[in-house]
Amino acid sequence: MNLIKKFKNGAPLSAERKINKRSRLPAYAQLADILRTDISHGEYPPEERLPAEATLAKMHGVSTMTARQAVSVLEEEGLVSRAQGKGTYVRKIGVSGSRFNLDAMTDVLADKDNLTVRILKAAIKKKPGIEKEVLDLPPDQPVVVVERLILHQNEPFTLQETYSNFDPKSPTVESMLDTVVLTELLFHEEGFSNIKRGVLRLLTTLLSERDAELLKLEKGSTAFKLEHLYYDFDNKPASFGWFIVSHEKMPLISKIGIWDEQTTQS
């Protein structure tokens, strides 16, 4: 690239920009901005080493901890990578460093005013099935299965199916079912309090004719299948299931590289 600017007496051009300590913006954020635009303008090209943190601190008149925090910002943005004893290097753009989150889904599930939940199935299942294996239960151990269609703004959003451990210490089957259905409903407050950990797996799936109809999607459409397996505080599998949701309802986007400087408009 020909717009890579060159150094001037070994010091980057932008070293002249001063950090205003009375600004609302913290000093580390200002320094991070400076470094980011330096990188963006090619003062520190990819693969190049950034000035040492101590140098940056002196250059901009801040403490080493503050300079360090500035570099940490860039590191979290995936723009640079640190190597102990070697230095901090500008990273090339690539698919690594990209991260996808499920905010699109959690935002919808948090918008409770516009949510409708339709229970399609709620039952005790005693026959064997994969869920018994996943939940580490004997094949004849009953599990509670609940299937729900969740609508957002009266449009189908996702189809959920969960298999929960049937705790024999609980009262009766009926009340059990009730509480399970209710607590499942409360899951829309996003988050369990009796679960210690879990693992999510994102898959692709071809919709069955029935599911496509329920989700108002075309026959033969594909969608994400988001599997979840939760463990309780005894480290026992407690709940297994999945969401079916199309990528139109749940976009998975990841921005990489430098997106500041009014570039967001494009």
Place this chain on the structure above:
Amino acid sequence: MNLIKKFKNGAPLSAERKINKRSRLPAYAQLADILRTDISHGEYPPEERLPAEATLAKMHGVSTMTARQAVSVLEEEGLVSRAQGKGTYVRKIGVSGSRFNLDAMTDVLADKDNLTVRILKAAIKKKPGIEKEVLDLPPDQPVVVVERLILHQNEPFTLQETYSNFDPKSPTVESMLDTVVLTELLFHEEGFSNIKRGVLRLLTTLLSERDAELLKLEKGSTAFKLEHLYYDFDNKPASFGWFIVSHEKMPLISKIGIWDEQTTQS
């Protein structure tokens, strides 16, 4: 849950565990471990407030910055969330806080010894198409299209199709094609140096009969479609395309909650 342990004189039981400053493990990591197991054992149940950072610092005989760093570790793990002026709270487990990365893919693409790239198509395309819109080009502007099948350990891994801006300032068409093909090949070193930013989008797709055959997957299989659009340092779209890869070849997994304490074996 009945295994929520109670406080003892208002102080958590584990406050007795000391931080060993001569240990290889940094003090902040030790404190993070202590807090993590405290949470895991129910000393700080979900929705509960953690002791103030200053309190933690005094309790464990470290500086406030160190205590702060310990809490930051838990925050990055998604276990707690901070609120200025209010405190630090233990988060419930849920799909929020989960993050998926493409390490599975970048690991494969980095394993160059076991990679084979087969060019299926390399041409200049002059006819209109969606790629012209995405790349913000006039419909008759030629673009370079390359389709590749990437094999890992002699098994089909992914199918890639890219559309790159055809720079008229470049020499001849032939040499252009050569360099593009070559540089595209070099992309397997993971990362561009002439690209400033990009956006990735993860979609689901139904494989065409041809693609399924190429990828040695069953007819009618579904797969991920990972779209990428890259911008150069002039903020102009420079390259657009996608990878097709099945979720078996590229598992997308996200662990949430507390996974320490030898629980990884399960």
Place this chain on the structure above:
DNA sequence: CAGTGGTCTAGACCACCCT
């Protein structure tokens, strides 16, 4: 108002890398 997290200093020492 008191309590909390957020920022910041001006150093220090350590662990690691490379020459």
Place this chain on the structure above:
DNA sequence: GGGTGGTCTAGACCACTGG
């Protein structure tokens, strides 16, 4: 050995929250 990032101190002040 000299340079780099990684950790740590013992405070300070600020910004925000809530009663």
